[in-house]
Amino acid sequence: MTPAEMETRIVRYGDLMPCKTAFIDAHTPGSDQKENFTIIGGGVSESADQHVHIKDTPGFNIGAAGQPPRCRNSLHTHSTAEVFFVLSGTWRFFWGRWGDAGEVTLEQGDIFNIPTGIFRGFENIGTDYGMIMAILGGDDAGGGVLWAPQVIQDAADHGLVLAETGKLYDTKQGQVLPEGLKPMPLMAEDILAQMPEPSTLDVVPHYVARYWDMVALADKQPAKVIGDQAMLQDRPGFDVDFLTRGSIPADAYAYDGHEVLMPVRGHWRLNYDGGSSVLNAGDTCAVPPGVIRSLTPAMTGHASLYRVRSNDDPAGPTQPH
Structure with missing residues (x-):
């Protein structure tokens, strides 16, 4: 790409x-x-x-x-x-x-x-x-x-x-x-x-889920916010993870579904086969299935983002507890 x-x-x-x-x-x-x-x-x-x-x-x-x-x-x-x-x-x-x-x-x-x-x-x-x-x-x-x-x-x-x-x-x-x-x-x-x-x-x-609680949980690995065995109740048809500087994957990876990256704070560099792009807070990036990619903070300081992924769950209704 x-x-x-x-x-x-x-x-x-x-x-x-x-x-x-x-x-x-x-x-x-x-x-x-x-x-x-x-x-x-x-x-x-x-x-x-x-x-x-x-x-x-x-x-x-x-x-x-x-x-x-x-x-x-x-x-x-x-x-x-x-x-x-x-x-x-x-x-x-x-x-x-x-x-x-x-x-x-x-x-x-x-x-x-x-x-x-x-x-x-x-x-x-x-x-x-x-x-x-x-x-x-x-x-x-x-x-x-x-x-x-x-x-x-x-x-x-x-x-x-x-x-x-x-x-x-x-x-x-x-x-x-x-x-x-x-x-x-x-x-x-x-x-x-x-x-x-x-x-x-x-x-x-x-x-x-509160931001600073997720920051603490994402110190070593992505915090699972929505999805199977995640923080919040229900599986609404997509997964949501929360990532910080301390929880980004060490190696490049591919995902066989759709992945949307939504930075909350800081600047992130998305590396992929063919180039790289810098994502800032408020940007939305839709990465197609199968693209080999990696993420790194583009600058020093605090950085966080939400990662939304498609899955095979039915997008059925959630219900109050």
Whole structure:
């Protein structure tokens, strides 16, 4: 693989292209300043304006959300896995039918494997613009997003209507639902009543891993964060490892599946047959199967990254403990 070919597999943080109309709450006060990024795969955007950086899906999707302080993402639920780690800022994640069943605050590098089947939302509670990176289970991550009824109702009050096809129509721009197309129906009350309402104590010990705990565990070998016999509950269809300077493999290696490298801190040099590339915090690199590669920190100082790998697990739903 030539350096030019590998560069097409790297999405640089500075090249990320945001979409500000990705979701139904794009006009709702308090949520109208958020930016959505689709890095690998189709993602979950409901807008035709969403730019996709790498369209091939390796069995999972990679995306990101960027938000200024006090901007929030509204309550929604997924039928597939949704894993977030904080790249920058301080974030509050909350969940439940009304967002009051439980919550957790995450700092840079912390990771959250959110159980499927529960409503969840998040907001930037820091003082600066923040970014969280997302790993979404399955090839078609857009097929399983459902919004809490109040989100759909609030959006309609501010000009956005979600069609039953999952496409957004902006009445402020004169758009109307095509003839014969109905709005997305609200979730029925009997279904809402059956959705889990796990507490903070039900969720945090089993689904959240803290950055500095992982740094300690990755002193001699990669820390297994998600996967078989890993730190966090469930196997959502992909593996996640955490690496630091002390845990990088000593020798070059190949992997027969897809591998995505996502630096959190520092600078990393990816060596491969044909060349090398430097990866920085916020970059996303999709290494194809079979490429012989090695990783080394490119500079002195603290360095860490998440490594996401495809596997043979079914991308089935996680459930709260």
